[in-house]
Amino acid sequence: MRSSWPGGGPGGSLPAMSLHLTQPERDLLAGRSGEAAALAMRVVTSAAELLGAESLVEISSAHIDGCLHHGDGGVEFAEALLKGDGQVVVPTTLNVGALDLLHPNVVRADGHKTDMARRQMQAYVAMGAEPTFTCAPYQVGHEPGVGEQVAWGESNAIAFVNSVLGARTERYGDFLDACCALTGRAPLFGLHLEENRTAKVIVDATNVPEALKSRDVFYPVLGTWLGLELGQEIPVIKGLPRTTTRDQLKALGAAAASSGAVALFHVAGVTPEAPTVQAALSLGREEDSAGPVEWVSQAIPHLPRTIHLESGGLQHALSRLSTAADTERIDAVALGSPHFSASEFRALHHCVRGRQLGVPFYVCTARDTLAEVESAGIADELRAAGVEIVADTCVVVTPILPARDGVLMTNSGKFAHYGPSNTGYDVLYGSLEDCVESAITGDVMRSDEVWAW
C-alpha cells in the first residue's frame, strides 16, 4: 500500500510523483484538448492516486452509468463537461436513464425531475455516446474481446464484461466512467492487471442437483450467495453445466454484484479465463510455476480454500430475496434486471401463451432489444396479454410502479435486492414461470420443490 498524497486532497492539485503520466496525458491535464478533457483527466488521475495506480491504461470502450438521474448533481457534472466541449474519444455506450424516452408516460416523475433526467441523458449523447440506455450493453452488440482494456460502469455490466467476456475493467462509478470515456484512459490497477484476476477461492457446486442447476431460477440465488459469502473475493465455480447460458451468467453476476461487490467470477469450463479450475487459479503466473499452490507471500504456500455449496447456504440466499415470503397475493410483477434479452422475451412469450395477466406486469429492456422483439411480432402479443414493456430505464431506478407499496414479484436477484429500498414494495422471488402463473390472478403460485435437496 502506498502512502497518501503529500498534503492536500486530490482535487485541483497535480498528481503526486508516484503516478507516471505520458506526454499526451500531461497535455490533456494541461488543457490542450479543452477544459472538459482537463477536468476529466484530473478526475482520472485523482482516482489513479486514490487507488495506488502507477500509470494509466488506454481503453477501447466505455460504458457510462452516469446518465441516470439521482439528483441534480449528475446534471451539473454532465453539463459542466459539455460546456467544456467534452467529447468521448472511444466507443461509448450509455446505461439506463431515469426516463423511458420511447414511452414518456411510463415514468411517474414530476416536471422538474423529468426535465433534469432528460437533460442528463441528452448531455452524454451530445458528447458522442451512443444512446443505448441499457444496463446490458453486451446484449446490443457491444462485446469487448478477451483481454481488452475497457472502463465500464454499472455493477452487472462490470461483472459480465469481466467474467463472461474476459475483457478487463475495474468497478467504475458514476463520473469516473465518463471521465475515462473523455480521456480514453483508466487507472491501471486491480482487474486491469492479469495477476489480480486470479481466483482466490474455489466454490464447488458439484453436489447441487443437476435439476436445480439447469433452471434459470438457480442463478440469481447462487449469485446472491456468492456476494454475501465472498464480498469481492474472486471465485472459480466448479460443477456448473457447460451449457450454462449467457442469461444465467448475467443473472448470477447481477445478483452477486448487488449482495456483494463481485466484479469478476470464473466458471470452470464456461467462462473464457477458466477453461479449467487450475487455469483460473494460475492467471498472471508463469506457465511453469502454475500448480495447485497459491502463494500468499514469497515463503508460505497454501491451497486456496474450497467452499462446498450446500443446501443450507442456498436456502439462506433464497430467503434473502423475498421480504414477503409468506404473502398469498402479489400486486405487480417486474422482470428485466439486467435488461431482458431477446431470448428471455421468447421464454416469456412461451410462458404467457396468449393468456391474460391480471396484475401490472413490467418487463424492462433496451430500446435495441425492443426493436428486435417488435419485428419478431412478440412485443405486440405480450402487450395484448397485459405486459408493459419499459425501455431505456427500469422499475427500481425511477418511479414506474403504480403504488407506493404492495408486493412485487420478480425473477431478478437485482430487483429483489433493490426493490424494497427503492420502490417501497416488498418483494417475492420466483422463477419466470412462477411470476407468470402468479400474475394471472394475483394469487401466488410458486413451485418450491426444486429447492428441496
Next chain:
Amino acid sequence: MNDATFIELTGRPLIAGEARGPLLRLTHPISFWGGVDPVRGQIVDPRHPEFESIITGTVLAIPAAVGSSSSSAIMLELLREETAPAAILMGKADAILALGGVVGQELGYAPIPIIEVAPSDLERLPDGASVTVLKDGRVTLS
C-alpha cells in the same frame, strides 16, 4: 480489543481534511445507492442492520462499500444537499465513494475527509463516541 484501549489510529487519507462528530459504526457493508437517501441523510435499506440511522454529521465507519457503482452519485448528492457525514472511515478503499468526493470538489462543494482505515482498527472504534479526524489521517477521541 475493547473500547477502553482506543486512543488513536492512523489511516490513509483518500480525501484529506479535518472533521469531528459522533462515530457511527456500520456493522455490515453498505451500498450508498439504494442504501442511503441523500435528501434525508438516512440509511433506507430495510435489510441493513443500521436501517433508519441518520448519517448526517457523523463520522461514518463502514467496513466496505458494496453494490452499485451509482454510489458515487449519491456521495455527490450528500455533499450538495449538505446531508453528508462529517467524515467517512472505510475499511477498504475503492474508486466509488471517494470519487463522489473528488467530483464534489471539482464542482465547488465543500469536501469531507474520507480515510482508509485498517479493518482491525475500524473494529476498535467506540460506536457513539465523539471522534476527531485530522488532516494526516489520524483519528482520535475528541
